[in-house]
Amino acid sequence: MKLLVTGGAGFIGSNFIHYWLKNHPEDSIINLDSLTYAGNLENLAALKDNPHYRFIKGSITDPKIVEQAIQGVDWVVHFAAETHVDRSILGPAVFIETNVLGTQVLLDAAVKAQVKRFHHISTDEVFGALKLGDNKKFDEQTPYNPRSPYSASKAASDHLVRAYAETFGLPITISNCSNNYGPYQFPEKLIPLAITNLLEGKKVPVYGDGLYVRDWLYVQDHCRAIDVILQKGTVGETYCVGGMAKDVSNLEIIKAILNGLKKDESAIEYVKDRPGHDRRYAVDFSKITQELGWKPAFDFEHGIKATIDWYMKNKSWWAHIKSGEYKNYYAKQYGRK
Ligand code: NAD
Ligand code: TYD
Numbered sequence: 546m547k548l549l550v551t552g553g554a555g556f557i558g559s560n561f562i563h564y565w566l567k568n569h570p571e572d573s574i575i576n577l578d579s580l581t582y583a584g585n586l587e588n589l590a591a592l593k594d595n596p597h598y599r600f601i602k603g604s605i606t607d608p609k610i611v612e613q614a615i616q617g618v619d620w621v622v623h624f625a626a627e628t629h630v631d632r633s634i635l636g637p638a639v640f641i642e643t644n645v646l647g648t649q650v651l652l653d654a655a656v657k658a659q660v661k662r663f664h665h666i667s668t669d670e671v672f673g674a675l676k677l678g679d680n681k682k683f684d685e686q687t688p689y690n691p692r693s694p695y696s697a698s699k700a701a702s703d704h705l706v707r708a709y710a711e712t713f714g715l716p717i718t719i720s721n722c723s724n725n726y727g728p729y730q731f732p733e734k735l736i737p738l739a740i741t742n743l744l745e746g747k748k749v750p751v752y753g754d755g756l757y758v759r760d761w762l763y764v765q766d767h768c769r770a771i772d773v774i775l776q777k778g779t780v781g782e783t784y785c786v787g788g789m790a791k792d793v794s795n796l797e798i799i800k801a802i803l804n805g806l807k808k809d810e811s812a813i814e815y816v817k818d819r820p821g822h823d824r825r826y827a828v829d830f831s832k833i834t835q836e837l838g839w840k841p842a843f844d845f846e847h848g849i850k851a852t853i854d855w856y857m858k859n860k861s862w863w864a865h866i867k868s869g870e871y872k873n874y875y876a877k878q879y880g881r882k
Contacts (some may be wrong), residue, residue: 546569546571546572546573546619546620547572547573547574547575547617547618547619547620548565548572548573548574548575548618548619548620548621548622549574549575549577549614549615549618549620549621549622549660550562550565550574550575550576550577550622550624551576551577551578551605551621551622551623551624551625551651552577552578552584552605552623552624552625552626553574553576553577553578553589553600553624554576554578554580554584554585554586554588554589554600555578555583555584555585555588555624555625555628555731556583556725556727556729556730556731556764557624557666557725557764557767557768558576558578558624558625559585559588559589559729560727560728560729560764560765560767560768561622561624561768561771562574562576562589562592562598563589563591563592564765564768564769564772565768565772566592566595566597566598568772570597571597572597573596573597573598573599574597574598574599575599575600575601575614575618576589576598576599576600576601577601577603577605577610577611577614577625578600578601578602578603578625579602579603579604579605579625580602581627582731582870582871582874583627583628583629583731585729585731585866586600587862587865588729601613601614604643604647605623605625605643605647605648605650605651606642606643606646606647606650607650608650608653608654611650611651611654612654612657612658615654615655615658615660616658618658618660619660619661619662620660620661620662620663620664620775621651621655621660621662621663621664622664622666622771622775623648623651623663623664623665623666624666625643625647625651626643626644626647626666626698626699626702627639627640627643627644627695627698628695629695629731629733629734630670630693630695630696630819631733631819631878632695632733632874633693633694633695633698634693634694634819634820634821635877635878637694637698640694640695640698641694641698641701643698644695644698644699644701644702645698645701645702645705648665648702648705648706649705651663652705652706652709652715655709655715656709656713656715660715660716661716662716662717662718662775662780663706663709663715663716663717663718664717664718664719664720664771664774664775665702665703665706665717665718665719665720666720666722666771667699667702667703667719667720667721667722668696668699668721668722668723669683669721669722669723669724669760669785669787669826669828670691670693670695670696670699670823670826671689671690671691671696671699671700671703671721672687672688672689672690672691672721672826673689673690673691673692673696673823674690674692674823674824674825674826675758675824675825675826675827676824676825677756677758677824677825679825681827682787682827682828682829683721683785683826683827683828683829684785684828684829684831684832685721685783685784685785685832689703689704692821692823693821693823696823703719703721706719707719710781716780716781717780717781718774718775718778718779718780718781718782718783718784719782719783719784720770720771720774720783720784720785720786721783721784721785721786721828722762722767722770722785722786722787722828723759723760723761723762723786723787723788723789723826723828724759724760724761724762724826725761725762725763725764725767726761726762726763726764726848726849726852727763727764727765727848727851727852727855728764728851728852728855728859729862730764731866732863732866732867732871733871733874733878735759735795735798735799736761736798736802736849736852737852737856737863738750739798739799739802740802740806740852740853740856741856741863741867743802743803743806743808743812744806744856744857744860745867748812748813748814749799749802749803749812749813749814750814750816750879751795751796751799751813751814751815751816752795752816752817752818752819752822753815753818753819753822754815755794755795755796755799755813755815756794756795756796757794757795757822757823757824757825758792758793758794758795758824758825758826758827759793759795759798759826760787760788760789760826760827760828761788761789761793761798761845761848762786762787762788762789762841763788763841763842763843763847763848763851763852765842765843766788766841766842766843767786769839769842770784770786770833770839773833773837773838773839774833774837777837777838778837779836784830784832784833784837785828785829785830785832785833786828786830786833786839787827787828787829787830788828788830788841788843788845788848789827789828789845792825792827793845796813798849799813801845801846801849802849802853805849805850805853806853816879
């Protein structure tokens with residue numbers, strides 16, 4: 546089997562490539578990535594000499610490169626995207642360009658190349674926000690109600706993927722997954738930002754009252770969910786993927802990290818809230834459990850411990866990132882160094 550992975554130099558994409566080549570060593574992977582600020586080939590350094598892996602530097606918005614990259618491919622696994630909500634508030638245009646137009650370019654090429662599967666990686670954020678204290682969860686029937694430029698661009702890409710299935714007969718599947726965490730996550734997202742700030746002796750910025758709720762999933766469990774969807778999923782179907790049995794607030798997440806690093810709550814700093822901040826996400830993943838037999842293998846306690854350990858052991862990976870363009874972003878977003 547030959548796979549085209551887009552965005553494979555990012556957080557989930559690079560974890561997926563490692564996962565796939567470990568579990569399916571007979572397959573080959575082409576990784577198409579334009580290496581934005583979030584793309585990092587260091588994540589894949591161990592595969593440099595693997596004959597089953599090839600990297601192509603290029604954008605999914607470039608039809609020529611995409612057409613070359615997709616030659617002879619059986620399955621497309623589409624991760625490439627702009628992914629950070631705060632950056633989508635600072636500058637929405639690139640989110641539309643990559644997430645919407647880029648997906649359309651990729652879909653056109655996939656139809657032409659007659660790929661056997663186009664799997665689109667999406668997010669639970671397309672469903673909007675749930676209320677605190679409510680026991681409602683997102684599932685495959687939840688109407689779309691995106692509330693940030695990021696989630697609106699992902700929602701648009703989901704609609705396009707379904708439209709190409711209906712109009713052009715493209716064999717698609719979609720997964721809408723909750724917040725991932727784990728190795729190689731860019732330290733702009735809450736968990737790696739908190740861990741690395743604390744390791745540097747800095748404070749952790751908490752937006753608003755800190756009582757926002759996300760559904761957290763260890764990245765390896767997400768990779769396994771994509772695997773089962775590719776192997777056993779029904780063409781045309783969508784699967785919601787999540788990891789939590791109960792609500793946990795951002796403050797509780799940060800306290801778990803403080804605890805893991807033996808720090809106290811004086812390292813918490815309340816900062817200005819994100820505009821339009823979605824209050825609560827929770828995912829009902831019973832469809833993928835019942836139909837495909839997937840459930841998370843890591844609970845939060847074990848996942849966060851593995852993640853803290855990874856960031857402690859890989860300081861050079863994140864210190865390198867934090868010394869570059871990241872500094873300008875941090876100053877703009879948080880108003881300080
Ligand atoms: P990331 O920001 O870490 O990585 C994105 C990757 O895409 C980078 O390597 C970047 O260089 C590449 N890229 C960006 N624009 C590109 C373009 N025009 N052409 C080619 N490559 C391009 O993102 P991530 O957290 O790994 O997320 C991957 C996917 O999973 C995204 O589609 C995202 O919406 C989805 N998702 C993420 C989460 C999460 O918690 N991180 C949860 C659910 C779904
Ligand atoms: P984030 O990791 O950006 O993911 P998303 O917004 O896509 O869910 O944020 C997770 C939660 O943490 C969200 O409620 C915003 C909050 N947050 C903070 O409180 N402080 C921060 O510095 C960041 C980056 C996020």
